[in-house]
Amino acid sequence: MRFAGVMLAVAAKDLRCELRGKELLPALTQFVVLSLVIAGFAFDLDASSGPRLSPGILWLVLVFAGLLAFGRTFAAERDVGSLEAMLLTPAGAPAIFAGKALGATVLLVACEAVLLPAMAVFLASPISPAVVATVLLATVGMAWLGCLFAALAAQTRARELLLPVLALPLWIPFVVVGSRAVQVAMSGGGFGAWAPAGQPYAVLLDFDILFLVVSSLAARFVLDD
Amino acid sequence: MIAVRARGLVQRFGDRVVLGPLDLELAAGERLAVLGDNGAGKTTLLRLLATAARPAAGRLELLGVEATRERERLRARLGYVGHQLGLYPALTALENLEFFARLHGLGRERARPALETVGLGGVAHRRLEQLSRGQQQRLALARSVLHDPELLVLDEPDASLDAEGRDLLGALFEGRSVVMATHDLALARGLCHRALRLRAGREAGDPWGAPRAGGPSVRPREGAGPVPLPNGRAAGARALG
Amino acid sequence: MAEVPPGPTDPEGAENRRLTALAGVAVAAMLVAGWAIFVYAPQDALQGPVQRIFYLHVASAVAAFGCFAVVLLGSLAFLWRGSLVGDRLGRAAAHVGLVFTTVTFLMGVVWAKPIWNWDPTRTWDARLTSTAALWVIYAGYLLVRRLAPPGRTAMRLAAVVGVIGFVDVPVVYFSVEWWRTLHPGPVLTAPGGPAMPAPMVVAYLVTQAAVGLLCGVLVAIHYRVQARRDAALARAVAGQLELASAPEGR
Numbered sequence: 001m002r003f004a005g006v007m008l009a010v011a012a013k014d015l016r017c018e019l020r021g022k023e024l025l026p027a028l029t030q031f032v033v034l035s036l037v038i039a040g041f042a043f044d045l046d047a048s049s050g051p052r053l054s055p056g057i058l059w060l061v062l063v064f065a066g067l068l069a070f071g072r073t074f075a076a077e078r079d080v081g082s083l084e085a086m087l088l089t090p091a092g093a094p095a096i097f098a099g100k101a102l103g104a105t106v107l108l109v110a111c112e113a114v115l116l117p118a119m120a121v122f123l124a125s126p127i128s129p130a131v132v133a134t135v136l137l138a139t140v141g142m143a144w145l146g147c148l149f150a151a152l153a154a155q156t157r158a159r160e161l162l163l164p165v166l167a168l169p170l171w172i173p174f175v176v177v178g179s180r181a182v183q184v185a186m187s188g189g190g191f192g193a194w195a196p197a198g199q200p201y202a203v204l205l206d207f208d209i210l211f212l213v214v215s216s217l218a219a220r221f222v223l224d225d
Numbered sequence: 226m227i228a229v230r231a232r233g234l235v236q237r238f239g240d241r242v243v244l245g246p247l248d249l250e251l252a253a254g255e256r257l258a259v260l261g262d263n264g265a266g267k268t269t270l271l272r273l274l275a276t277a278a279r280p281a282a283g284r285l286e287l288l289g290v291e292a293t294r295e296r297e298r299l300r301a302r303l304g305y306v307g308h309q310l311g312l313y314p315a316l317t318a319l320e321n322l323e324f325f326a327r328l329h330g331l332g333r334e335r336a337r338p339a340l341e342t343v344g345l346g347g348v349a350h351r352r353l354e355q356l357s358r359g360q361q362q363r364l365a366l367a368r369s370v371l372h373d374p375e376l377l378v379l380d381e382p383d384a385s386l387d388a389e390g391r392d393l394l395g396a397l398f399e400g401r402s403v404v405m406a407t408h409d410l411a412l413a414r415g416l417c418h419r420a421l422r423l424r425a426g427r428e429a430g431d432p433w434g435a436p437r438a439g440g441p442s443v444r445p446r447e448g449a450g451p452v453p454l455p456n457g458r459a460a461g462a463r464a465l466g
Numbered sequence: 467m468a469e470v471p472p473g474p475t476d477p478e479g480a481e482n483r484r485l486t487a488l489a490g491v492a493v494a495a496m497l498v499a500g501w502a503i504f505v506y507a508p509q510d511a512l513q514g515p516v517q518r519i520f521y522l523h524v525a526s527a528v529a530a531f532g533c534f535a536v537v538l539l540g541s542l543a544f545l546w547r548g549s550l551v552g553d554r555l556g557r558a559a560a561h562v563g564l565v566f567t568t569v570t571f572l573m574g575v576v577w578a579k580p581i582w583n584w585d586p587t588r589t590w591d592a593r594l595t596s597t598a599a600l601w602v603i604y605a606g607y608l609l610v611r612r613l614a615p616p617g618r619t620a621m622r623l624a625a626v627v628g629v630i631g632f633v634d635v636p637v638v639y640f641s642v643e644w645w646r647t648l649h650p651g652p653v654l655t656a657p658g659g660p661a662m663p664a665p666m667v668v669a670y671l672v673t674q675a676a677v678g679l680l681c682g683v684l685v686a687i688h689y690r691v692q693a694r695r696d697a698a699l700a701r702a703v704a705g706q707l708e709l710a711s712a713p714e715g716r
Contacts, residue, residue: 002330009327013313020315020352081309084277085368090301091328148630152623156613165606166627169599176595214633218626221545224296225279225618235707239616240699242706279618281703427710 003098006091010099014073015106024072025110028065032115035061036122047124054125055182058115058135059175063168065111066142070150071163073104078154087224097151097219105143112139130185134201138178141208145170148215152222170211177203226253226289228376228402229274234283236269236426244269244426245283253375256403258413260432261423267406268308268380270423274404275305275378288375301329304369304377304401310361311368314354318345318364321353322371329372336371343367343393358385363393370397379405383412485687492683495676499525507669516577521670523573525677526566527597533563533681534604534632541628544621553621554696556628558688560607562681567601603631 018024039057043049077083086096112135119125146167153162181200228251235245244266251257259267272278273285276296285292290299312321322336340346343363353361362385369377377398382405383391395416407413410433413420420432503521510517536559543552574594607627614620662670 005330006328009324013316013324016320017313017315080314081307081311082313084307084309085311085325086328088275088277088300088303088305089325089328089372090297090330092297096328145630148626152610152626155615155619155623156610158613162606162609162613165602165609169602169606170630170633172595172599210633214630218630221622221626225622237617237703240702242703242710246707246710281617 003092003095006095007098007102010086010096011102011106014100014103017076018103018107024069024107028069028107028111029114031065031068032061032111033118035064036115036118040122045123050123051125051186054119054123054186055179057123058119058125058182059179061115062108062112062135062139062142063171063175065115066108066146066171067164067167069107069111070104070143070146070167071153071160073100073107073147074150074154075159083223093220093223094216097147097223098216100151101144101147101215104147105140108139108143109136112136126186128185131182134178134181134185134204137201137204137208138174138181141204141211142171142174144215145211148218148222151219155222173207174204177207227251227286228253228255228288229404230284230286231273232284234270234273234285235281236266236273236278237281242281242426244273244423245280247283247426247428249421251402251404253402254400255419256398256405256417258417258420259404259406259423260408260410260413260420261429265423266426267423269426271305271378271380271404271406272307274376275303275307276300277305277307301372302375304372304374306362306365306369306379306382308380310365312353312361312364315352317350317352318356318360319349321364322368325368326371331372339367339371340364342370342396344389359387359390362386363390366393366397370401375401377401377403377405379403381406381408383407383409481690485683485690488679488683488686492676492680495679499673499676502669502672506672507666508663510666519573519577521673522677523570523577524670525674526570526573528674529677529681530563530566530570530600532678533559533566533685534600536685537563537604537607537628538632541625544625545629550696553625554689554692555685556625557608557611558685558692560604560628561688562684564601564604564608565684566677566681567597567604571597571601600631603627607631 036057039045039053039061043053043057045053074083077086083096087093116125116127116132116135120127125131146163149166149170150163153159153166156162177200181204184200229249230251231247231249233245234247234249236243247270259270261267269278273280273292274287276287276292276299279293287299288302292299313324316324318340319336322339323333326333326335337346337349340349343366345360345363345367348356348360353364356364362382366379366382369379382394386393391412394412398416403417405413405417414433422429422432499521503518507518507521509515537556540549540552540554540556540559543549544556571594574597607624610627611620611624614623
């Protein structure tokens with residue numbers, strides 16, 4: 001249970017710092033809203049095209065918000081040398097990483113709490129519980145992977161360049177499957193549709209499990225020497 | 226017990242050897258001052274001793290354990306203060322210590338006494354970013370002894386401390402083995418038993434800055450046995466709290 | 467924990483000759499494959515001469531996957547056992563694999579255009595995207611090597627990318643089944659046996675063998691160049707240490 005204790009302590013610390021610092025969350029929220037406004041003009045959205053293009057816009061905004069969030073979470077630690085300080089305790093790299101990833105997930109979810117209602121308002125997207133569930137399912141996997149690569153990129157010379165290069169290809173499966181799942185959900189298929197249309201959910205879950213395990217195993221090698 | 230045993234320690238960055246080969250031995254309870262100009266390799270050596278980095282070659286044993294094995298257990302017995310504080314600006318002094326206590330698997334109640342020990346009891350609820358540099362340094366020192374480590378590795382801990390803060394160091398060192406890098410020769414003489422001077426990553430022969438009879442200082446002392454500490458107590462009797 | 471890598475253990479000349487001979491065999495094999503593709507194999511009734519790209523395209527894809535499997539194994543060997551050989555092999559295979567991925571991708575584009583009137587700005591294809599993603603991942607592997615602090619850190623971080631990147635490989639293969647795409651179904655492993663006539667299968671196998679050999683030779687050459695560079699580095703470091711160890715009049 002030491003693992004859980006450390007993970008929760010690290011996540012709580014990150015969230016507390018964020019609530020006090022108030023740097024990332026306002027920036028993310030601003031980014032989200034602005035993106036939607038720009039999308040509205042750029043795609044010339046109206047009552048019919050809004051819902052149709054919603055899944056795509058959703059993932060586009062989510063991906064870039066994610067890059068922003070994960071990049072920052074490790075950059076901040078690096079500035080004060082606190083990542084090393086955490087590692088020089090018996091807490092262990094896997095638990096510390098899990099805590100960082102959990103914190104980043106919560107931040108991204110907070111972002112989504114702004115994004116999804118905003119989409120319902122600006123783009124007339126049909127946001128249903130199934131859509132929310134799909135987004136949350138994908139967020140977990142994307143966050144864990146994103147954090148791993150953020151931790152990796154933070155140790156290199158060109159971290160802003162490297163994070164997208166590493167994370168985007170591996171996020172593609174999430175985006176593709178998630179997009180299909182959101183399409184299904186938005187066109188009215190709820191959880192009941194476990195027929196061929198239900199497959200995307202299962203695939204997302206598989207991805208989540210796979211990448212969670214892989215990231216956790218890799219964390220030790222990325223964070224610590 | 227030998228606190229630190231290093232044989233042929235080497236560190237390199239790319240194709241440049243920045244430290245070594247270096248031999249070093251520190252008995253339990255001994256205090257070693259690491260002296261030298263900037264760039265001589267002091268920080269590199271200290272980071273190796275704190276397990277913050279892996280050596281490129283050589284053998285390193287800390288507290289009887291090979292340094293690259295069981296690092297998590299070793300780190301529970303080591304304390305380190307480097308150039309960066311490693312503390313969170315947005316958290317209060319108390320919250321910072323409570324967090325690290327959690328990471329060490331200790332109860333949060335350990336934080337308050339540690340704060341008092343370094344004289345920061347009065348600013349417990351002030352955020353780190355609102356403290357002076359000297360106060361922040363004291364907090365980092367408090368964090369390094371939170372878990373009552375056997376070996377303390379400090380990289381220029383006196384850098385931002387006032388006279389009162391420097392007196393503090395002696396109290397914190399009590400009962401522990403210490404490796405401390407510093408530019409302050411007087412402080413080093415007052416607090417430490419021995420000195421190691423580095424020059425271009427290698428041991429230089431004049432540790433205290435003046436010729437000394439009896440050969441280089443880092444040969445192991447003749448005869449094992451507890452090292453008498455300045456206050457008369459023997460090492461091994463670790464002070465609590 | 468001495469980590470100074472050993473110098474080359476083979477006499478240089480013998481190793482050079484071996485590699486050159488192998489390279490010659492690989493080139494010869496490619497010529498044979500060329501004959502197999504253009505002369506031996508019959509023309510496809512439906513797709514016409516363009517279909518001949520298929521042999522090289524698939525062979526390159528398989529070679530690329532093989533390379534990335536080597537990157538995976540090398541990376542795992544480095545992470546688990548600190549194997550410098552593994553690290554070197556991974557780097558060599560990543561370079562070569564990237565080349566073959568490029569070839570696969572370009573051939574795929576050339577093949578697709580006349581067959582489906584394919585317009586990259588209109589149609590999205592899962593396998594194309596996955597191949598491009600694979601390319602970016604291994605380009606990322608090489609970038610990480612270059613941008614991270616040199617030495618153990620670069621090796622360690624790149625190895626992580628090598629392991630995780632490999633996870634994308636099955637995604638590429640299964641993408642044909644998971645997503646509705648324009649990519650023709652797998653013709654070689656279809657349940658009823660190969661959907662191609664025997665001479666085509668033979669032509670493919672010959673091409674695959676030749677490409678595989680070429681790939682192996684390229685990796686071996688790359689590895690050797692890297693091994694010699696590492697040996698030179700080790701000598702430079704050892705030289706510095708010897709200088710440092712010389713008695714200084716202590």
